[in-house]
Amino acid sequence: MNGEDSPYMVELEGLVARLGSMGSRKVLIQSPLGLRGEAVRISQLLSGLGVASYISSSNCWGGCDIAYSEAERLGVDTIIHLGHTPFMRRDRVRTIYLECRHTDPKPLESLIPQILDVLDDAKSVGLAASIQWLDHLGTISSALERRGVKALISKPYMFSQYVGQVLGCDYSSLLPLESWVDCYIIVGSIFHALGAALLTRKMTVAVDPHSQAVKNLGEMRERVLRQRYAYITAFRKARKVGVVSSVKPGQARFGLADLLARLLRSKGFEAYLITADEVGPETLDDFRLDGYVNTACPRLSLEDQARMGKPFLLPMETLVALNLLEWGYVVENGVLMYPWGWSPAGGRIFWKILRGEEPSTGKDMRSQEISCA
Amino acid sequence: MNGEDSPYMVELEGLVARLGSMGSRKVLIQSPLGLRGEAVRISQLLSGLGVASYISSSNCWGGCDIAYSEAERLGVDTIIHLGHTPFMRRDRVRTIYLECRHTDPKPLESLIPQILDVLDDAKSVGLAASIQWLDHLGTISSALERRGVKALISKPYMFSQYVGQVLGCDYSSLLPLESWVDCYIIVGSIFHALGAALLTRKMTVAVDPHSQAVKNLGEMRERVLRQRYAYITAFRKARKVGVVSSVKPGQARFGLADLLARLLRSKGFEAYLITADEVGPETLDDFRLDGYVNTACPRLSLEDQARMGKPFLLPMETLVALNLLEWGYVVENGVLMYPWGWSPAGGRIFWKILRGEEPSTGKDMRSQEISCA
Numbered sequence: 001m002n003g004e005d006s007p008y009m010v011e012l013e014g015l016v017a018r019l020g021s022m023g024s025r026k027v028l029i030q031s032p033l034g035l036r037g038e039a040v041r042i043s044q045l046l047s048g049l050g051v052a053s054y055i056s057s058s059n060c061w062g063g064c065d066i067a068y069s070e071a072e073r074l075g076v077d078t079i080i081h082l083g084h085t086p087f088m089r090r091d092r093v094r095t096i097y098l099e100c101r102h103t104d105p106k107p108l109e110s111l112i113p114q115i116l117d118v119l120d121d122a123k124s125v126g127l128a129a130s131i132q133w134l135d136h137l138g139t140i141s142s143a144l145e146r147r148g149v150k151a152l153i154s155k156p157y158m159f160s161q162y163v164g165q166v167l168g169c170d171y172s173s174l175l176p177l178e179s180w181v182d183c184y185i186i187v188g189s190i191f192h193a194l195g196a197a198l199l200t201r202k203m204t205v206a207v208d209p210h211s212q213a214v215k216n217l218g219e220m221r222e223r224v225l226r227q228r229y230a231y232i233t234a235f236r237k238a239r240k241v242g243v244v245s246s247v248k249p250g251q252a253r254f255g256l257a258d259l260l261a262r263l264l265r266s267k268g269f270e271a272y273l274i275t276a277d278e279v280g281p282e283t284l285d286d287f288r289l290d291g292y293v294n295t296a297c298p299r300l301s302l303e304d305q306a307r308m309g310k311p312f313l314l315p316m317e318t319l320v321a322l323n324l325l326e327w328g329y330v331v332e333n334g335v336l337m338y339p340w341g342w343s344p345a346g347g348r349i350f351w352k353i354l355r356g357e358e359p360s361t362g363k364d365m366r367s368q369e370i371s372c373a
Numbered sequence: 374m375n376g377e378d379s380p381y382m383v384e385l386e387g388l389v390a391r392l393g394s395m396g397s398r399k400v401l402i403q404s405p406l407g408l409r410g411e412a413v414r415i416s417q418l419l420s421g422l423g424v425a426s427y428i429s430s431s432n433c434w435g436g437c438d439i440a441y442s443e444a445e446r447l448g449v450d451t452i453i454h455l456g457h458t459p460f461m462r463r464d465r466v467r468t469i470y471l472e473c474r475h476t477d478p479k480p481l482e483s484l485i486p487q488i489l490d491v492l493d494d495a496k497s498v499g500l501a502a503s504i505q506w507l508d509h510l511g512t513i514s515s516a517l518e519r520r521g522v523k524a525l526i527s528k529p530y531m532f533s534q535y536v537g538q539v540l541g542c543d544y545s546s547l548l549p550l551e552s553w554v555d556c557y558i559i560v561g562s563i564f565h566a567l568g569a570a571l572l573t574r575k576m577t578v579a580v581d582p583h584s585q586a587v588k589n590l591g592e593m594r595e596r597v598l599r600q601r602y603a604y605i606t607a608f609r610k611a612r613k614v615g616v617v618s619s620v621k622p623g624q625a626r627f628g629l630a631d632l633l634a635r636l637l638r639s640k641g642f643e644a645y646l647i648t649a650d651e652v653g654p655e656t657l658d659d660f661r662l663d664g665y666v667n668t669a670c671p672r673l674s675l676e677d678q679a680r681m682g683k684p685f686l687l688p689m690e691t692l693v694a695l696n697l698l699e700w701g702y703v704v705e706n707g708v709l710m711y712p713w714g715w716s717p718a719g720g721r722i723f724w725k726i727l728r729g730e731e732p733s734t735g736k737d738m739r740s741q742e743i744s745c746a
Contacts, residue, residue, distance in 0.1 A: 028648070036659040040613075043645050057617070057649040057656045069442045070648060073620040074627065240413075244430070247446040254447065272416050275401070275443060276430040277650065283430045286409040 008038055008100040008132075012045065015080065018096055019051060024078040028071045030056045031082035035100050038082055042098075059278060061297060062168055063087030063159070064250025066095055085131055085161040087250050105136045107209035108187065112143045114214040115185065118205055122182035124150040126174055128166040128196070130188030133209060137164045140185065140207075152177050166192055169298050169336070171199045178202070190215065191299065197221040198302075199334035224302060228317060228335055235311040235321040238290030242274040246296035253295040259354045260293050260318060266356070267322055281307040293318045298336050316350070324353050381411055381473040381505075385418065388453065391469055392424060397451040401444045403429045404455035408473050411455055415471075426453075432651060434670060435541055436460030436532070437623025439468055458504055458534040460623050478509045480582035481560065485516045487587040488558065491578055495555035497523040499547055501539045501569070503561030506582060510537045513558065513580075525550050539565055542671050542709070544572045551575070563588065564672065570594040571675075572707035597675065601690060601708055608684040608694040611663030615647040619669035626668040632727045633666050633691055639729075640695050654680040666691045671709050689723070697726050 019027070027046065031039040036055075043053045054074055056067050063084035071079050071093040079095040086097050119125065125144060127137050141151035153164040157173035160166060166173065166186060174184060174196055183203040186193035190213065193206030197217040206215045235241070241264060245257040257273055264271040276283065279296045281304050291311040294301045301312050311321075314335065319325040392400070400419065404412040409428075416426045427447055429440050436457035444452050444466040452468040459470050475481075492498065498517060500510050514524035526537040530546035533539060539546065539559060547557060547569055556576040559566035563586065566579030570590040579588045608614070614637060618630040630646055637644040649656065652669045654677050664684040667674045674685050684694075687708065692698040 033656070033659045037661060040645060040660055040662070044643070052646075054646045054648045055615075055660070057615075057647050057660070058651065059656055069446075070620050070650065073442075073625065074648060242428075242430075247443050252446065270417070272413060273425075273427045274430050275427045275447060277443065278431065283406070283432055286406045287413055287428070287430070288410060289413070 006038065006041065007102055007104060008035070009103045009135075010038055010042075010082075010098060010100050012042070015042070015096065015098060016045075016049065019046075019049075019078065022078060022094065024051060024094075026052045026054075026074075026076045027078045027080055028054045028056055028067060028074055028076045029080045029082070030058075030060050030067045030070075032060045032062075032084070035083045038100055042080065042082075061248075061299075062250070063097070064169075064297070065248045066091065066093075066250070068092040068249055083132070085165070087159050087167070092249065099131055101135050102132050102209070105139050107212065108133065108136045108207070109139055111207055111209065111212065111214050112140065115140065115205065115207060116143070116147055116149075118214055118216050119144075119149065119183060119185075120203075122149060122203065124152065124181045124183075126177040126181040126184045126202075127151050127153050128164050128171075128174060128184070128186055130168075130192050131162070131165055133187040134162055134164055137187065140187070152180055166196065168192060168195065171196045171334070171336075174199060190217075191303065193217055194220060194224070194302070195299075195336050198224065198336040201332075225331060225335065227305070229327055231305065231311040231313060232317050232321045232327065235291045235313055235318070238269065238311065240270045240272070240289045241291045241293065242272050242284065242287060242289045243293045244274045244276070244279055244284070244296060246279050247275060247277050248296070251296045256315060256354075257293075257295045260295065260315060263322065263354060263356070264293070264318070280304060281309075284308065284310075302336065315354075319350075319353055379411065379414065380475055380477060381408070382476045382508075383411055383415075383455075383471060383473050385415070388415070388469065388471060389418075389422065392419075392422075392451065395451060395467065397424060399425045399427075399447075399449045400451045400453055401427045401429055401440060401447055401449045402453045402455070403431075403433050403440045403443075405433045405435075405457070408456045411473055415453065415455075434621075435623070436470070437542070437670070438621045439464065439466075439623070441465040441622055456505070458538070460532050460540070465622065472504055474508050475505050475582070476508075478512050480585065481506060481509045481580070482512055484580055484582065484585065484587050485513065488513065488578065488580060489516070489520055489522075491587055491589050492517075492522060492556060492558075493576075495522060495576065497525065497554045497556075499550040499554040499557045499575075500524050500526050501537050501544075501547060501557070501559055503541075503565050504535070504538055506560040507535055507537055510560065513560070525553055539569065541565060541568065544569045544707070544709075547572060563590075564676065566590055567593060567597070567675070568672075568709050571597065571709040574705075598704060598708065600678070602700055604678065604684040605686060605690050605694045605700065608664045608686055608691070611642065611684065613643045613645070613662045614664045614666065615645050615657065615660060615662045616666045617647045617649070617652055617657070617669060619652050620648060620650050621669070624669045629688060629727075630666075630668045633668065633688060636695065636727060636729070637666070637691070653677060654682075657681065657683075675709065688727075692723075692726055 029039045029042055039055045043055050046053045064087050079093050081095050082098050083100050129137055144151045154173040159170040160173045184196050185205045186196045187207045190206045197204035204217045206217055243257045243261040245254050261271040261273055293313050301314050305312050316330050320327045402412045402415055412428045416428050419426045437460050452466050454468050455471050456473050502510055517524045527546040532543040533546045557569050558578045559569045560580045563579045570577035577590045579590055616630045616634040618627050634644040634646055652673055666686050674687050678685050689703050693700045
C-alpha cells in the first residue's frame with residue numbers, strides 16, 4: 001500500500017495474492033506501535049475482499065514476538081505481521097511478514113549535512129539501518145562517497161535478512177566490517193544505534209530520521225557501561241534474586257534461565273524462576289527481590305533498568321557478578337549481545353562456564369547455540 | 374501459610390497434600406499484585422519438596438485471567454492461582470485456587486467508628502467483601518447490630534463462591550438484598566465498592582482497610598454516570614471505531630464483539646475488530662480511531678477511560694449510543710454490569726436488540742448467556 005496519506009510502502013497486491021492462494025478466510029493483523037495505521041488500512045482492504053480480520057492491539061516488540069497464542073485463541077488461519085522480517089525458524093501459525101518501508105527519503109536526506117559534520121575525519125564507515133529505512137541507505141552512501149568517505153554496507157548475518165539491516169537485538173552483521181571502518185552509522189531509533197555502539201569500540205553515529213537527530217553515541221556508550229558495572233556490583237550484594245524468562249516465542253530461554261538459577265544457588269543466592277509474557281518493572285517490583293537476571297529481550301536490561309531500580313543483569317553480566325568472567329572481556333565483545341548473538345559459530349565457553357565445566361580463560365566465547373526458535 | 378511476616382492465611386498443608394496426590398512435578402504460581410510475596414514463599418516451600426516452580430510476573434486481574442497459555446508454553450502440570458476464587462467453568466490446565474485471606478482484623482476494626490458515622494440513620498445494611506477480607510465481615514456485622522443496625526450478608530450468586538463475596542466485575546449477589554436494605558457496605562478496594570454503587574441507587578459505602586478509607590460513594594456514582602453519558606454522546610460523532618475483545622480466558626467474547634461490529638457497520642460506522650491479551654490505552658491509542666467498544670473486562674471502561682481520551686463504551690452503552698436503548702434503563706439496571714452480569718436467568722432482550730430481532734421495550738433485559746467459560 002502506498003496510500004496518499006501513508007508514509008510506508010506495503011506490498012498489498014502480493015499480500016492479496018498470497019492470501020488468495022492460501023485460501024485464508026480469517027486473519028490476525030499484528031504490528032508494532034507506529035505502524036498501526038497500516039494495520040487498520042489492511043483490515044479495511046481485506047474486509048472488501050471478504051476476508052475477516054482481527055487487529056492485534058497487544059504490544060509487538062519484534063520478529064521474536066509473533067502473536068501465535070492470540071492467533072490460536074482467535075482461531076485465525078493466518079497472521080499478517082507488519083514491520084519485521086522473520087526471526088523464528090518456523091511459525092506455529094502460518095505467518096506472512098509484511099515489510100513497511102518508508103517511501104520518503106527526505107527526512108533522511110535532510111540529515112546528511114549533520115552526518116558529514118559529526119563524522120570528523122573518518123575515511124571509511126559501516127552503514128546499517130532498521131528495515132523501515134533500508135531503501136534509503138544508498139542516499140547516505142552516495143553522499144558520503146561524494147565527500148571521499150568510503151561506505152561499507154553489512155551483509156545479512158544471524159537474524160538480519162537483508163544487506164544493511166540491523167535488528168534491535170542483533171548487530172552481529174556489523175562485526176565483519178570492524179577492521180575496515182573508522183565508524184558506524186546506524187539509521188533507525190537511537191536504541192538501534194546504541195546496540196551497535198555497545199558492540200564496538202569504533203565511533204557510532206545514530207541517525208534517527210523520525211526525531212531528526214544525529215548523535216555520536218560515544219558518551220552514551222561510556223555512561224551505559226559505567227552504569228552496567230555499578231549494577232553488577234550491586235547484584236553481588238543481593239541474596240534473593242529472580243531469573244526472568246519470557247514465553248514470547250523468540251525470547252523463550254527456559255533452559256538458560258534454569259542453568260543460571262542453578263549456578264546462582266550454587267553460589268549461595270536464593271534464586272527464583274520468574275516468567276511473563278511481557279517482562280516489565282511494574283510487575284517485577286512487587287516480588288521485592290534484591291535483583292534480577294534477564295534471559296528475555298536483552299533491550300529490557302538497558303531500556304528498563306532505570307525504572308527497575310534493582311539490578312536487571314544480562315546473562316553474561318551475571319557471570320561477571322559471580323566472578324566467572326572478566327568485565328573487560330564482556331565490554332570488548334559487546335555487552336548487549338547474548339552469547340548466541342555474537343556469532344552462530346565458534347566458541348562454547350559461555351555454556352561451559354554456565355555448566356561449571358570450565359573456568360573463564362579464552363577469548364573464544366562464541367556459541368553456536370541459537371535456542372529461541 | 375501464616376508466616377510471622379505474612380499478613381495472609383494460606384492453606385499450605387492442603388496445597389502440599391493436593392500436589393502430592395496429583396503427582397505434580399512442575400508448577401506455575403500465579404498471583405495478582407499485592408500477593409507476590411506469597412508466591413515467592415510458596416516457590417521456596419515447593420523447592421524444598423522437590424517440586425519445580427515458575428512464578429508468573431504477568432499481570433493477573435482476576436479469576437478471569439488464568440495463565441493457561443503461559444503454563445502451556447512452560448509445560449507445567451499445574452497452576453497454583455493465588456487470591457481469586459474459580460471463575461472459569463473448566464480449567465484448560467489443572468488449576469489449584471489458593472485463597473489469601475487477611476489474618477488481622479485490626480485494619481478493619483479500626484474503621485468501625487467511621488463506618489457507623491457515615492451510615493447516618495440507615496437501619497439495615499447489605500454487607501459484602503472481596504475474598505481477602507471475607508473472614509472479617511462478622512466483625513462489622515456484630516458492631517452494627519450492637520448499634521441497632523441490621524446487617525444482611527449476600528448469598529453466593531453468579532461468579533461469587535462465598536456468602537458475602539463480591540468480585541471486581543460481579544455484584545449480582547447484592548441484588549436480592551435490594552428491597553431489604555437502606556445501604557450497602559463493601560469491604561475491599563474503592564473500585565469494588567464503586568462497582569456496587571453503579572449497580573444500585575441505595576447509598577454505598579466503600580471500606581478499604583488497606584488505605585484506611587471509609588467513603589460514601591454517592592457523589593462518585595453521580596460523577597461517573599455523568600461522564601459515561603458524555604462519552605456516549607461523543608461516541609455518536611465517531612466514524613471509525615474499534616470493537617475490542619481480549620483473549621484472556623474469562624474475558625474472551627469474540628461473538629459479542631462480532632455482533633457489535635456488525636451492528637455498528639449497519640448504522641454507518643467503520644468498525645474494526647481489535648484484540649489483545651492486555652487491553653490498555655497505551656496500545657489502543659496508536660490506531661487513532663475515534664472511539665472504542667469494550668467487550669473485555671468491564672472495569673477497563675471505568676478505570677482506564679480518563680487515560681483513553683476516546684470513548685471506551687461498554688456493550689450496553691453502545692446500544693444507548695445507537696439509540697437502541699434508554700440511558701435511564703441502563704442506569705437503573707447497573708452500568709458496570711454486562712448483560713450477563715445482572716442475572717444468569719431472565720430476559721433475552723439485550724441479545725435480541727443486538728441481533729436486530731426486537732426493539733427496546735421491556736424491563737426484562739436479563740440474559741441467561743454467560744459466555745466466557
